[in-house]
Structures are given as C-alpha cells and as structure tokens.
Amino acid sequence: MTETSMVELIPVVDLGGRPLSPCSPEKAQQNLEDGLATMERGILRLNYRPLGYRHVHRLVRRRDGLICAWCHQPGSTLEHVLPICWGGRTSLDNCVIACRSCNHSRNNALPSLFVSWTGMRPTHPVVLKILKHEAHALQTAEQSLKNRPLSSCISKEEAQIWVAYHQGDIERIRPNAPNPPFSRYRPQADPFMQVFVP
Numbered sequence: 001m002t003e004t005s006m007v008e009l010i011p012v013v014d015l016g017g018r019p020l021s022p023c024s025p026e027k028a029q030q031n032l033e034d035g036l037a038t039m040e041r042g043i044l045r046l047n048y049r050p051l052g053y054r055h056v057h058r059l060v061r062r063r064d065g066l067i068c069a070w071c072h073q074p075g076s077t078l079e080h081v082l083p084i085c086w087g088g089r090t091s092l093d094n095c096v097i098a099c100r101s102c103n104h105s106r107n108n109a110l111p112s113l114f115v116s117w118t119g120m121r122p123t124h125p126v127v128l129k130i131l132k133h134e135a136h137a138l139q140t141a142e143q144s145l146k147n148r149p150l151s152s153c154i155s156k157e158e159a160q161i162w163v164a165y166h167q168g169d170i171e172r173i174r175p176n177a178p179n180p181p182f183s184r185y186r187p188q189a190d191p192f193m194q195v196f197v198p
Ligand SMILES: [Zn+2]
Pocket: 068, 069, 070, 071, 072, 073, 075, 098, 099, 100, 101, 102, 103
C-alpha cells in the first residue's frame, strides 16, 4: 500500500453559495476561529462575499482607466481612499486606481496625511470629496461598521476588520491610527520613506 501525502482540500463557497477555490484544513480552521466562516456538511461557507471585490475593481478600472489617482502615473491596483481599517468600503464612491508605489507607501494612512507627506495634488473627484470631508467620512464609516452585518463585507480584509471592530479589538488592526496623532511618524527626507514608529 502506498501512503498518500496529498492534503485533502476543503470545498469553499461564499455567502451566496458560489464556489471559490478550495482551501487547506488549517486555513479552514483559522477562518472558523476568526468567525469568518461556518462549516456545513464538510463545506466551508464564508460569512462574506469576496467575489464582489473583483466586480468593484473592474468597474473602477473601467471608470478611471489605468492611471494612479495620486501621482497620475500608470497603475492598476484598487485603492480605498478611506482605508478599509477605518471602515472604508469597497465601493465606487470610496475606490480609485493607484499605482503600487502609492498604494504601498500610503499603507493605511488617511488621505489627508498622505497628501501632506507627499505634497501631491490629486484631482480625482472621489479623492477630493473624501479629502474635503474626511472627518465626516470617518464618522460615517465608523457608524456603518457598527450597524451593518458581516455579510455586507466583500473581501477578507473587510470581514477581518468587521470582526475586530465588533470584538472591540480594532486598535490592534489599525497600527497607524492617528489617535494619538501623527507624532507616531518620523519624517524623513523622502516622503515615500516615512515609516511608522511604534
Ligand atoms: Zn501613484
């Protein structure tokens, strides 16, 4: 008899029952422990709808083209103007296209902070609107996080933030919360090189 070393994968479906890529038993267990999924007759059912994320990315690409909303260079990543960890949704009124460099260097910083670091002058209406009313957008996002169900999340990251928020554990996930404010950042000569100082 030969011993098989194949790991048996667990079938995965989203909240609407649509099949996703299967996952390892360890990953399934982690999802269950994190409250992101339930197990039903050997099938892992996610408590959120990750396929919605791709849909929004497609719509934003179609609307904006492949141009970074911050630096106006070519880009293709989906950028949440109000970051997900602040309650920002994956939606047309909170997402734009960004290049990898802007996306990564901003990390979870609020848009006003990123603009003050870099001196960039974004012209995208979605960015301008959120910049102009950032405090209000933050309040609205927090209210939304509080009131909407886990099933409204359309990415794993959003679902993780939702769970953390409802467990009162959000600060762990927001390492660069500007509260206490931006003194946590050490200014460097190159604004892109600014780092979070714990
Ligand atoms: Zn850019």
